[in-house]
Amino acid sequence: MKLTNIQQKEIDENLSLFGLHDKDKKVYLTLLSTGPNTITPLGRALGLPPTTVQAVLQRLENKGVVAISKKKSRHTYEALDPIVFKKILERNAHEFSAIIPWLQSLKQESESTAKIRIYYRERMTDIFYEALNTKSKIIYEIVSGREFQDIIGEKLHFTLQRTRAGIHLKSLRVEANEIKKYSAQTHARELREAKFLPREITFHGNIMFWDNTVAFFTTKEEGLAWIVESKNIKEMISQIFDLLWSVSRKMETVV
Numbered sequence: 001m002k003l004t005n006i007q008q009k010e011i012d013e014n015l016s017l018f019g020l021h022d023k024d025k026k027v028y029l030t031l032l033s034t035g036p037n038t039i040t041p042l043g044r045a046l047g048l049p050p051t052t053v054q055a056v057l058q059r060l061e062n063k064g065v066v067a068i069s070k071k072k073s074r075h076t077y078e079a080l081d082p083i084v085f086k087k088i089l090e091r092n093a094h095e096f097s098a099i100i101p102w103l104q105s106l107k108q109e110s111e112s113t114a115k116i117r118i119y120y121r122e123r124m125t126d127i128f129y130e131a132l133n134t135k136s137k138i139i140y141e142i143v144s145g146r147e148f149q150d151i152i153g154e155k156l157h158f159t160l161q162r163t164r165a166g167i168h169l170k171s172l173r174v175e176a177n178e179i180k181k182y183s184a185q186t187h188a189r190e191l192r193e194a195k196f197l198p199r200e201i202t203f204h205g206n207i208m209f210w211d212n213t214v215a216f217f218t219t220k221e222e223g224l225a226w227i228v229e230s231k232n233i234k235e236m237i238s239q240i241f242d243l244l245w246s247v248s249r250k251m252e253t254v255v
Contacts, residue, residue, distance in 0.1 A: 018063065018085060023048070027056045028065060031079035036069075038076055064088060114230035124151055124225040127208070127215045128158050134210040138168045140241055142197075142207045144177040150220040151206070163191050171195070172244055173251065176202050182251070195248035209237050 003011070015025045026046055031037060034045070043053040057077050060066035065084055069076045119126060131139050139162070141148075152158055162169065171194040178196075187194060206217040212234045217225045 014085075018065075018088070020060075020063075023052065023056050024060060027053060028060055028079050031066065031077060032082070036076050036078040038074065042077070114228065114233070116229075117227045119225045119227070121223040124217065124220075124223070127217075127225055127227060128152065130213070130227070131208060131210055131215070132158075132161055132165055132167065134167060136211055137166060138170065139208060139210045140170045140238070141209075142172045142241065142244065144174045144204045144206060146177045146179045147204050147219045148206050148217070149179055151217060151225075159190055163189070167191065169193070170241075170245075171251075172197050172241065172248055174202060175199060177204065187251075194251040195245060196251050197244060197248050207237065209234060209241075 011029075012025060015028070020028065027042070030042065030045055039050050039053050039057070043050045046053065057066060057068070061068055065080050067078050067080055069078070168191045171192060173194060173196055175196040176199070182192070182194070204219055208215045208217070212229060212231045214228045214230070214233050214237050215225060216228070
């Protein structure tokens with residue numbers, strides 16, 4: 001199978017995330033396509049000295065993506081199935097989760113100091129991953145559904161990740177810009193409580209907040225979002241939300 005330029009670029013960028021350098025990638029990909037091989041023919045195929053190939057193969061073995069077998073005095077190298085990268089990620093995530101509480105205990109911050117962070121274009125979706133770390137296990141939002149879906153895209157699966165984490169959602173939505181219909185069962189299954197804002201409200205921006213964090217989103221076309229970490233701003237937005245909730249009506253659902 002011949003890969004497109006876009007596919008090759010995606011592979012190259014993702015392998016870099018595992019700490020593979022250019023020569024590491026070339027050796028691994030060549031092994032993957034040729035099957036088990038020895039140093040000399042592998043170096044010949046890549047145009048690299050045997051000593052360089054041997055050093056690269058040793059690094060790849062240490063990373064756990066290449067296996068070495070020995071028959072008499074001859075070493076044969078084989079690229080492990082690419083699923084190994086997913087397993088490495090899962091193992092690293094599991095191991096790292098154990099030290100997060102220790103790292104957080106080292107964090108010394110004043111609660112009275114407000115912060116702001118700005119996100120552009122593709123980085124806007126980073127905010128959703130941050131929201132999934134909410135300590136209170138509830139996220140609030142005031143949203144224009146069509147614009148919000150454009151920002152989230154199809155790859156994030158935010159609702160699925162949120163429900164798996166046991167995080168509830170309380171949502172105020174612009175009816176004119178709504179793109180989905182939900183049944184009462186769907187709302188319950190997806191830990192969502194939702195209302196339609198009064199019909200005269202037709203904005204296109206979005207607000208999401210949790211803990212002491214408030215996130216503001218423009219549309220995907222404008223490509224700007226920012227997070228404010230502030231107890232005071234959170235209290236203000238919470239009171240605005242409660243007021244709007246009291247004058248909004250239950251979101252109509254499908255049977």
